Amino acid sequence: MKSHPKKGKERVKLSRRDFLMAGAAGLGVAAMGGLLPDMLLAAKAPAFKKGTKLSILQGSYFIAPSQDLYKRQAQEWGEANGVEMSCDFLNWPDLQPKIAASVQAGGYDIVELWGGWNYLYKDNLVELGDIAEAFGKRNGGWERYVELSYKVGNRCLGVPHGYSNGSMAYRISWFKEAGCPNAEDGNKIDLTWDEYFAIGKKCKANGHPFGQALGHSTGDPPGYCYPYMWAHGAMEVEKDGKTIAFNKPQFVEGMRKFIEGWKDAYDETGTSWDDSNNNRAYLSGQISSTFNGSSIYFTAKKNQPEIAADTHHILIPKGPAGRFYWLDTRTFAILKNSKNVPAAKEYLKWWFEDKQFGDWWRSQEGYMLQPVKKYYTDPVWFKDPKMAPFREQPKYGQNMGFAGPPNEKAAMAWSKYIVVDTFAKAVQGGDAKQAIEWGAEQLKRIYGR
Amino acid sequence: MVGSDVFRAKFFSLYLPLTLYLVFLLFPFYWMLIVSFKPTNDLFDMKFSPFWIQQFTLENYLYLFQNTDFITWLKNTLIVSIVSTILSLVCSIFIGYALARLRFPGSNFLGLGIFLAYLVPPTLLFLPLAQVISELGLNNTYWALILTYPTQLIPFASWLLMGYFRTIPKEIEESAMADGCSRIQILFRMVLPLSVPGLLSAGIFCFTLCWNEFLYALIFMSSGSMKTIPVGTVSDLIKADTLFWGALMASAVLGSFPIAFIYSFFVKHYVSGLTAGAVKG
Amino acid sequence: MAANARLKSFSMRDFFDRERNLGIMLFMAYPFFLGIWLSLTDSMIGRAGQFIGLRNFVDLLTDTIFHQTAKNTFIYALVTVPFKAMLGLGLALILNRHMRFSSPVRAAVMMPWIVPTALSSLGWFMIFDPVFSPISWLFRNMGLISKNINFLGDPILAISSVCWANIWRGVPFFGITILAGLQSVPQELHEAAAIDGASVWHRFRHVTIPSIKGVVLIASLLSIIWTFADFQLIYILTKGGPANETHIFGTYTYQIGLQATEIGMGAAISLYMFPILAVFAILLLIYLRKEQ
Incomplete structure (x- = not known):
């Protein structure tokens, strides 16, 4: 143990010399400028x-x-x-x-x-x-x-x-087959939720359904459900952080469309999927599109180049109230x-x-x-x-608990998967209104305290 | 002719049901085993039968040994499990013997109290325990687990041993005592040698629970390479939303099959220990 | 006589002096009392709370998710027991027969109980996979089903699937414990009954069953106590989803107490199961006492 501090000092010297050597190695003046603050820092460690x-x-x-x-x-x-x-x-x-x-x-x-x-x-x-x-x-x-x-x-x-990050990954050839214009370049596609479901309907008819996780999982399910809710004019609470704004007619209508879309366009086992299921399903060619981070694409590039070549990303679709992403910090x-x-x-x-x-x-x-x-x-x-669509994502970011702050109550609603479960209940029971009323009731318990 | 009849009778009454049981109980392990020998791309290829290996590979095992600290996890798990099993056994011998032979005020409530306190799930208990561990400065040392596991093990183990000790005739001890042996001498020279099956089954029980434990191992001891097999497997072979299935299953296989192998030597004693102890309890 | 007297006068102090004894008790009981205290406060992790009486408990009474959790736990811990006991009994009867390789076979059937749940649950996670399940694959190829089985996504199938995995893990414990019971039945009893002309069924009903009743009871109670507080299996398979259809006390406690950090409320949830467990534990101890 006694020798330890000495060792530390030696290392400081070493690293200083490293910096000097890097400087002496004939980097340009500009590079020296970049290194200078580092050197100073190292010197007065x-x-x-x-x-x-x-x-x-x-x-x-x-x-x-x-x-x-x-x-x-x-x-x-x-x-x-x-x-x-x-x-x-x-x-x-x-x-x-x-x-x-x-x-x-x-x-x-x-x-x-x-x-x-x-x-x-x-x-x-x-x-x-x-x-x-x-x-x-x-x-x-x-x-x-x-x-x-x-x-x-x-x-x-x-x-x-x-x-x-998170966006809709999709298979170019299957989107083409379903008649999506500009399918070969996701940067040029700008879809509404209705249009997205319509493509999914055709894809599923061709044997390539969409896939979406709706289970208790912290990434993809809320990443999909929160934006869909916001895009249809509903939110957990108003700006005051107290008044529940979940049970909105526009959202009920949107949820009806979702239930229909789920039947027509999606692999219906999605109710149990977690963050990892859609990666597996996509990479094995079972689904044609899913909400996910770029992990699917990266894995494909490494292990299945033919799938990577046929994959692109689009921004999450927009709804009547606009386009949203769930992004916290x-x-x-x-x-x-x-x-x-x-x-x-x-x-x-x-x-x-x-x-x-x-x-x-x-x-x-x-x-x-x-x-x-x-x-x-x-x-x-x-x-x-193919990564460019992710670049635009931060512009549309909204925190959990929007329009309120991302506080303890928003974290509670997120931990209890209230919004996600509202979607799961809707597709399981087929009753949009009832599911949303359940969600509103649960949110009132959390935000009303 | 008679032989074939006997065989047929035995087939329907023994081999057929046994096979069904083995399929029911072992299919998940068969599954884990074949997954661990498959290349990743074959795992989710629905063209092939998932029940066979199309292309045999050892890459998952290589990955486990080259890219993770599996050997260290194994060592950690062994050390923690063995030491806390021994510690629990020693405590349980005293407690079990005391409960079997001795009457003292509050002896019933003591047992009941310990038992009840540990009905509260570990998901809640680990926070206060974390404080104790941290105040003792034991964070991320073997001691953190070696001292906490027995709290979960002792109640059941001492109860098991209590049952076993009761099967030993009191008269033997009484005559020894008349000869001037002390209580401790009796315990070590006479009772324990007679209780080997009971000790074995209590030991196996403790060892199994230590080997399986996850939450305490995660909270009290999971920095750097101080991980047990379950914790290391889950934290190093799941990367965000991507699971390294082959390596996960390889780790599960290596973490469990050797134990099952060792058990095959002890299982007889385990059963007889239970027979005499818990059952007649 | 003298020896007898010494036996009686012997006290716990010979093994633990009183202070150390107290220390051990405190070490073991401290978390428990802290749990009770927490449940009466609005504490959050890292923030000491105010005493709020029974408000957490009252709040839970009107929480529909909690109702569902209680129902699920009941199914998960109690309804599975008869299945475990029946299957365990069958297993024990088979293992009790004379056969070759009986030790390896016994060790093999113990495996579900030996293997860390954290790892075996991952195996089940794959087997129940909604898209890649080998069971779905098999049935689909046999032409029995056209769509994959939604093991963990359908309301009824989800709870059934987690119970299935739970039963799978519990059967070996029942099997081996009942086997121990069977082996304690003196062979002469069977022989005597056979000589008396009792049928196989009669012998089973009147000799075997009475002699293993106690073991089955003990195993059942232990199994209930263990699975009531279960966490790992469900946490890996579903985390209580979908729509809380597989939530049990352990996972709900974790969600509220650790993820949302409302440790006071979390403590209240887990303490709700305490009286139920205590009843089972006391029943167990009373039974043991009676047996003595």
Whole structure:
């Protein structure tokens, strides 16, 4: 143990030399300009107490190289500053119990928070406004969806790093067969929900139904149901966060269309699907279109190039009230009970610098939506035209609990799958009005308290 | 002729129902086994029969050994399971023996109380326990699990052993005591050697529950490579909405088949331990 | 006489001194009392709550999701028991017969109980897959069905499917425990009955059944207590979906207490099952006492 701090110092020297060597290697003056702040930072590396440890918890990455990159970045900073870093990546459903235990009993210094969780743990998080605002300003300002949901009231309790994407993936040839114009380029298609169901009806008649998850799963089911609800003029609550605005005639009408669409266009076993079912069904050629992140497309590119070649993405369809996406903000936050708050802050500040964050964000290849406007025009989006539709997504983003804030009540409604279950009940029972009344009743229990 | 009749009778009364049971109970394992030997692209190809392997591959097992810490998980699971089983057994021997032989005020309520307290599901219990673990500074160490598992195991194990100890005639102990043996000496020199089947079945029971446990292992000990097999499998082989089915099933196979193999040597004792203990309880 | 007296005077203190004894009890009981306290507050994770009396419990009485959860739990923990007991009895009767390879066979049938639920549930998850289920595939190829079976998506099939997996996991425990009971029946009893000319059915009815009644009861009670508080299996298969048709106390507690972080309400949900479990536990202990 005694030799450890020494080791740390040696590593600092090493990393300084690395920087110098990189400079001496004859990079252009512009590149030197880019490196300079890093060098300064490395040179005046703040001294942390010997034996400082930082442990970081986040959900496992779909893009494996990105996860490795994150580990390397953390390691790099740790070695430069004499801090021992450990990074844990958990299966998504296991993230919350682990965070809960950490909030109650300590354990992690930095945790990844998903939509609404900043409200849930608001008493246990460190204010990070300075780091977040500097990051936002430096990069052209927040995207709309981040603006809506990254703060708790006026406190900023985490630094936003984006949100995973989601759109309608579809099979080009089967959409062509169903008579969808411009099927070969998803960027040129702009559909209403009615039109989307009409295509699905033809596809299903041809033996290629659509697929949609309506089970208890945190990603795809709400990702589909919330936008459909909003597009039909309904929401959980009005702006006051209290008045239920769920049981709207337009939504009942929309739900009737959905029930019909479900029968005509969809694989009806979808009531039990979770986030992973549609990936499998799509990749095995059982369904022609589904709402999902770009994970389907990426997997296909790797394992089934013929399916990837026949796949494109379109924006989620629009309804009478417009086009919506359910997007909350994911943030990196520091727990108040951490014993190393200064080190954790310093690390986050470093990680959100252009070099680190840029490398990390680009390594996601569009799987993670940009939190800040600068990356809207990033070359990543133009490498593969099939990824371009995702780029537009942030503009339509709306937080859970819209038109209210994404607070504890919205998180409760989301955790209880009220909106998703309303859809599941509707297609199981076939009665749109009854299902929506059930949902409204449940929402009243949550928001009315 | 007679032989074939006997065979036919045995076929309908024994082999046929046994086969049906084996299909019912083992089909999921057969399924896991063949999935673990299939290449990913074949898994969801509906052209082939899902019941056979079209193309045999070991890639899932290779993936498990090369890309995950499976060996470390195995080691962790073994250490935690063995030590907490031993610890639980030691405690249960004392408690079970005390309950079997001794009457003291409150002995009934003590047992009832422990039993009732653990009817509250672990989904709720783990938060307060997490606080205890963290205050003791045991987070992410083997001790975190070694100390919490017995709280779940001791009630049943001591009850099982209590039943077993009761089957040992009191007279043997009384005469030994008259010869001047102390209670502890009797327990270790006479009672325990007579109770090997009971100890085995209680031990197997404890070991199984430790081996299977998920929630506590996830909460108290899952950083870095300090994972048990169930926790490691789920956290490293499920990436967002994509499950590595082949490797998941390979891990399930490697995590369970060896145990079943070891059980085949003990199962006889397990049954006889239960017979004498729990059953006559 | 002297030995007898010493037997009687022996006390727990010989094994645990009183303080340590108290310590162990506290370590075990502390979470329980904390659970009760939490259920009487509006605590959230990381936020101490106010005492609100029985409001959480009263709130739940009008919660239709909670009603459905209670009904599902009842089906999941109680209605499955007779199936487990019958299948377990059948299994035990077979295993009790003389056969070759009896040890490997016994170990094999124990597997559903041995294998970590977290992993075997993933196997069931694949078998119940709405699109790729091998069972659907088989029936479809035999021409029995034209559409895939919606194992986990249809209201009735969903609860039946999770119960099926639950029964599958429970049968070995019943089987092996009842087998233990069968083996404790003295062979002479059967022989005597056979000499008296009793038929196979008669012997089964009057010799076998009475001698395993106790074991079946114990196994049933333990099984009820364990499955009432179950979580893992359903969590992996459905998380309580679709539309809460498979929610049980364990998963609903998790949803409210951990995901929505209303730990007070979560505690109330799980404590609702406590009286029911306590009744079963007390029945079990009374039975054991009577047997002594």
